[in-house]
Structures are given as C-alpha cells and as structure tokens.
Amino acid sequence: MSSDKVTKTVLFSASLLVLIVSAGIVFSLAKGSIPAFKEFGLKFIITNEWNPTSGKEVYGALPFIAGTLITSILALIICLPLAFSTSLFVAEYFRNTRVANILSSLVDLLSGIPSIVYGLWGFYTLRPFIIKLGLSDQGFGIFTSSLILAIMIIPYATSLSTEIIAMVPDELKEAAYSLGATRLEVIFHVIIPTASSGIIASYILALGRALGETMAVTMLIGNSNVIPSGLFATGNTMASIIANQFGEASGLKLSSLIAIGLILFAITGIVNSLGKYIIRKFS
Amino acid sequence: MSVNNIPAFIDNIDGRNKKNKLFLGLVIALSVLTVLPIVLIVSKIIINGIGQINFNFFVQTSPDSLQAMSAIANQETIPGGIANGILGTFLIVIVSSAMAIPAGIMIGIYLYENQGRRYSNFLRSTTEILQGVPSIVLGIISYLWVVKNITNGFSAFAGSVALSIMMLPMIIRSTEETMKMIPNEIREAAFAMGTPYHKVILRILIPTGFSGLSTGILLSISRILGETAPLMMTALGSTIINYNITKPTSAVPLLIWEFYNDPNMVKLVWSSALFLMIFVLTLNILSGSLSAKRKTGRKK
Numbered sequence: 001m002s003s004d005k006v007t008k009t010v011l012f013s014a015s016l017l018v019l020i021v022s023a024g025i026v027f028s029l030a031k032g033s034i035p036a037f038k039e040f041g042l043k044f045i046i047t048n049e050w051n052p053t054s055g056k057e058v059y060g061a062l063p064f065i066a067g068t069l070i071t072s073i074l075a076l077i078i079c080l081p082l083a084f085s086t087s088l089f090v091a092e093y094f095r096n097t098r099v100a101n102i103l104s105s106l107v108d109l110l111s112g113i114p115s116i117v118y119g120l121w122g123f124y125t126l127r128p129f130i131i132k133l134g135l136s137d138q139g140f141g142i143f144t145s146s147l148i149l150a151i152m153i154i155p156y157a158t159s160l161s162t163e164i165i166a167m168v169p170d171e172l173k174e175a176a177y178s179l180g181a182t183r184l185e186v187i188f189h190v191i192i193p194t195a196s197s198g199i200i201a202s203y204i205l206a207l208g209r210a211l212g213e214t215m216a217v218t219m220l221i222g223n224s225n226v227i228p229s230g231l232f233a234t235g236n237t238m239a240s241i242i243a244n245q246f247g248e249a250s251g252l253k254l255s256s257l258i259a260i261g262l263i264l265f266a267i268t269g270i271v272n273s274l275g276k277y278i279i280r281k282f283s
Numbered sequence: 284m285s286v287n288n289i290p291a292f293i294d295n296i297d298g299r300n301k302k303n304k305l306f307l308g309l310v311i312a313l314s315v316l317t318v319l320p321i322v323l324i325v326s327k328i329i330i331n332g333i334g335q336i337n338f339n340f341f342v343q344t345s346p347d348s349l350q351a352m353s354a355i356a357n358q359e360t361i362p363g364g365i366a367n368g369i370l371g372t373f374l375i376v377i378v379s380s381a382m383a384i385p386a387g388i389m390i391g392i393y394l395y396e397n398q399g400r401r402y403s404n405f406l407r408s409t410t411e412i413l414q415g416v417p418s419i420v421l422g423i424i425s426y427l428w429v430v431k432n433i434t435n436g437f438s439a440f441a442g443s444v445a446l447s448i449m450m451l452p453m454i455i456r457s458t459e460e461t462m463k464m465i466p467n468e469i470r471e472a473a474f475a476m477g478t479p480y481h482k483v484i485l486r487i488l489i490p491t492g493f494s495g496l497s498t499g500i501l502l503s504i505s506r507i508l509g510e511t512a513p514l515m516m517t518a519l520g521s522t523i524i525n526y527n528i529t530k531p532t533s534a535v536p537l538l539i540w541e542f543y544n545d546p547n548m549v550k551l552v553w554s555s556a557l558f559l560m561i562f563v564l565t566l567n568i569l570s571g572s573l574s575a576k577r578k579t580g581r582k583k
Contacts, residue, residue: 085313114509212417
C-alpha cells in the first residue's frame with residue numbers, strides 16, 4: 001500500500017514541474033523587463049523608436065508589435081482560401097479517396113520542414129520572384145514574409161478544420177440534398193454553419209503559430225526597425241528583433257528585448273487560449 | 284446549426300448547377316496551389332543540395348570561409364562537412380530527451396489517472412499554454428536561467444533546456460491520449476491481482492502504450508530538430524566537435540544559419556538543409572507508420 005502512495009507522490013511531484021516551469025517563465029520575463037519598464041513606463045509599448053546610441057538610448061516596442069500583427073494577420077488571410085479549399089477537398093469532395101490521402105500527407109509534410117529551410121527557400125526563390133514581378137526592389141518586406149508564413153501555417157489551419165468538416169453528420173447533409181440543394185449549397189448552408197466554431201478555432205491556432213515564427217521571417221522581412229509603411233515595405237517583428245539583437249545586447253537594450261519577449265508571450269498566450277476556449281466551448 | 288435558412292431551391296436550376304461546378308473547380312485549383320510550394324521547396328533543396336553530399340560531408344567539421352573561397356575559385360567541391368553540427372544536434376537532442384521524456388510520461392500518466400479533477404484541468408490548461416510559447420521566448424528563458432546562472436556561458440545544456448521545454452507539453456499530451464486508448468480492463472486485471480501501482484505503470488501501461496508513446500516522442504523530436512532561434516541564444520555554435528554539455532556547441536540548423544550568412548559557403552547551405560529535411564521527414568514518416576500500425580492493429 002505504501003509503495004503505491006510513493007508512486008502517486010512521485011507522479012504528483014512530476015506534475016508540479018509544468019507549473020514551476022510555466023510560473024518561472026512568467027517570473028523571469030517579468031523580472032528581466034523591469035529595467036525597461038522602469039525607464040520608459042508603459043509608453044514602451046506605444047513608443048515608435050528603437051535607438052541604441054548610448055546616451056540617447058530610447059527603446060519602444062511598437063514597430064515590432066505592428067510588424068508581428070501585420071505579417072501574421074496577412075499570412076492568415078492568404079492562407080485562408082488555400083487551407084479551406086484543402087479541407088473541403090480532403091473532408092468533403094474527395095473524402096477517403098487516394099488523391100485526398102496524398103494531398104493531406106503532402107500538406108502534413110509542410111509542418112515537418114524547419115523554419116530556417118523555409119527562410120532559405122524564401123530568400124533564394126520567393127524573393128527573386130517578388131523582384132521580377134516588380135513588387136519591390138529588394139524583394140524583402142511584409143508581403144514576402146507573410147507569403148512564407150502563410151505557407152508555413154497551412155498544415156496547422158488545415159488539419160483541425162479538416163477533422164471538424166469530416167465530423168459534420170451525414171443526416172444533416174442528406175436532409176439538405178433531399179430538399180434539392182446542390183453540393184455548393186450544402187457546403188455553405190449546412191457544413192460551414194455546423195463546423196464554423198471549429199474552423200474558426202483552427203484558424204486562430206494557426207495565427208498563434210504565425211505570431212511566434214522567427215527564422216523564416218527574420219530572413220525575409222528586411223529588419224528595419226520602423227512601422228512598415230506599406231505592403232511591400234520592410235519592417236521587423238518581435239521574434240526577429242529578439243533573434244537579431246539578443247546576442248550583442250546588454251543592460252537596457254537586453255531588458256527591452258526581454259520586455260518584447262514578454263509582450264510576445266502575452267499576445268500568443270491570449271490568441272492560443274482564445275482558440276482553445278472556442279474548441280472547448282463548442283465541441 | 285442554422286440549417287433552416289436554406290433558400291428556395293426551385294428557381295434557376297441551371298445557374299445553381301453552374302455555380303456548383305465553378306466552386307468545385309475553384310476548390311481543386313486552390314488545393315493544387317496549396318501543394319505547389321511543398322513540391323517547389325523540396326525539389327529546390329534536393330537539386331541544390333545533392334551535389335555537396337559525399338562521405339566527407341558527414342565526417343568532417345565545417346570549413347572556414349577561406350577554404351570554401353579557394354575551393355570555389357578552383358571549381359572544386361567545398362571541403363569539409365557538417366560533422367560538428369550533426370554531433371552537436373545529437374548531443375542537444377539526447378540531453379533534451381533525457382529531461383523531457385521521463386517527466387512528460389509521468390505527467391501524462393498523472394493527468395490520465397486523475398481525470399476530471401480541478402487540479403488536472405488546471406494542469407492541462409497550463410500545459411496547453413506552455414505548448415503555445417514561441418521558441419524564441421524559450422531561448423530568452425534558457426539564456427536567463429542556464430547561460431547566465433548555471434553554465435556561466437553559452438552551452439549545449441542551455442540549448443537542451445530550451446528544447447526540452449518545447450518537447451515537454453507534446454509528450455504530456457501524447458502520453459495522456461495514449462493512456463486513454465488502453466482498455467481499462469487491462470489495468471483492472473493488473474490491480475485485481477494485487478500488482479503494485481508502479482509495476483502497473485512500468486509493466487502494463489508503458490509496454491501496452493509503447494507504440495503510441497514512441498509516436499509522440501518521435502514527433503516531438505522532429506519538431507525540435509530544426510529549431511534555430513533558441514539555439515542561437517543558448518548553444519551559440521562551435522567550429523569543433525564538442526561533447527561537453529557545458530561548452531558552446533554547434534547544431535545543423537546553426538550551421539545553416541552560419542553558411543547562409545557567408546557568401547562563400549552558400550553551396551553548403553543547401554546540402555545541410557537537405558540533410559536536416561531528410562532527417563526530420565524520416566522521423567515524421569516513422570512516427571506516422573507507427574501510429575498507422577497501431578490503428579490497423581486495433582481493428583483486428
């Protein structure tokens with residue numbers, strides 16, 4: 001009997017690890033960003049300047065918050081029609097066929113490619129293509145990054161929504177067909193309304209993925225520390241400013257980068273929790 | 284479920300059929316467009332990467348910029364390889380696994396055994412939040428915890444800590460899901476014979492769920508193999524082969540980053556990327572076939 005108690009205690013103490021690590025992450029990020037917030041106050045979040053010249057040091061997170069939100073949301077918009085069509089292809093039109101299986105395993109392959117490899121491809125293939133189209137001189141910028149992000153999050157947006165669409169009961173669809181509805185009408189009047197919360201949740205979770213992506217974006221966004229002035233302008237994201245400048249940072253700059261990490265942690269936390277909440281509430 | 288707002292279907296049947304076909308065409312076209320990038324990416328990496336892959340590529344350390352430059356000038360293949368990166372990746376992944384796998388399996392079993400309790404639900408939500416933390420943030424954390432306070436400098440161990448925090452939630456989840464699939468009768472039979480709890484776990488639950496657990500483990504390893512950003516802030520990189528976990532260590536993704544930033548090494552970028560991609564995809568396919576085997580096994 002007592003050996004069982006020992007086992008249970010061991011399992012319980014292991015479970016504390018998750019809580020300790022999570023609390024530790026929040027604590028360390030908060031502690032590390034104290035100097036930045038002490039110096040700049042909450043204005044840190046809305047300051048549009050990043051000046052590391054010693055003596056005139058001013059750090060603000062706004063350009064990077066803007067860069068992250070713009071690239072991620074644009075990526076989601078680009079990804080939406082692609083992911084939704086793929087879900088319909090796999091879960092509705094060609095359900096359980098060989099071609100659907102091939103398509104879904106190809107899309108799964110996308111999630112196995114490392115971020116830095118996407119960055120390489122973006123740099124050597126996508127960027128010259130953007131230049132060729134005459135969209136921008138250097139090919140770097142918001143649009144190029146969003147395009148690569150969109151490709152990267154396709155598997156995340158697709159897998160869950162495919163599952164949800166496949167789960168729509170046949171009775172509902174058959175009822176609509178018996179009334180003379182075409183397949184298109186069944187999709188828009190039965191499948192989408194029934195599966196909407198799951199579909200939305202999967203896109204929100206895909207957005208959460210895009211927010212934290214680092215390497216591919218760093219290699220393509222152009223790394224200029226200003227609020228992007230347009231779709232084809234350069235910018236920077238929270239993740240890529242950390243990746244670029246963390247190595248040589250110290251003092252106030254290090255603290256500001258940690259503060260950006262804290263903000264990124266909070267934003268992704270909110271977005272992911274929202275997605276999970278929708279799934280739990282409606283499933 | 285607003286199924287009741289279907290419009291009258293009587294009028295204009297030709298137009299509706301046309302729309303129906305048009306939409307099907309659109310879905311197929313967009314699905315093909317979705318597959319296009321994967322085909323382009325994989326073929327680009329294979330075509331550009333295959334030329335540099337030779338025996339030395341796997342057993343020699345990375346060359347310096349000058350060696351690469353003179354090789355290009357003489358139109359030879361660039362000497363050296365990525366052995367320091369491959370062994371560094373192994374070192375970092377093994378240490379992360381040693382930390383994350385036992386802990387993750389224990390926590391997963393705990394969650395399964397304590398379904399429905401308030402503490403378990405809280406634990407599960409926390410695990411979900413941990414899973415969503417961007418890897419770059421974990422890089423900061425490991426820098427603050429390990430680089431600054433434990434190894435007093437960049438180290439393989441710091442990289443492993445960052446990556447093990449990434450692995451942990453994935454292993455917890457897959458363990459819990461696997462445990463849910465083990466028929467309760469098996470556990471009950473074991474308990475009925477008076478088997479102590481730890482033996483039920485070690486001799487019944489883990490062996491029965493072995494394929495499920497390995498699927499989760501392989502997937503989580505394939506996820507961390509390509510991580511670059513957190514390693515830049517923790518393991519830093521090294522030009523020599525290093526087995527000491529308290530010293531800076533290279534890794535394949537770190538080498539890709541270095542090669543990418545050095546115009547002379549561009550050719551090596553593609554072979555390293557090819558190597559990394561094959562490695563990751565092999566793990567993915569292996570875990571996929573394991574879980575497929577499990578599914579067909581259950582049907583019998």
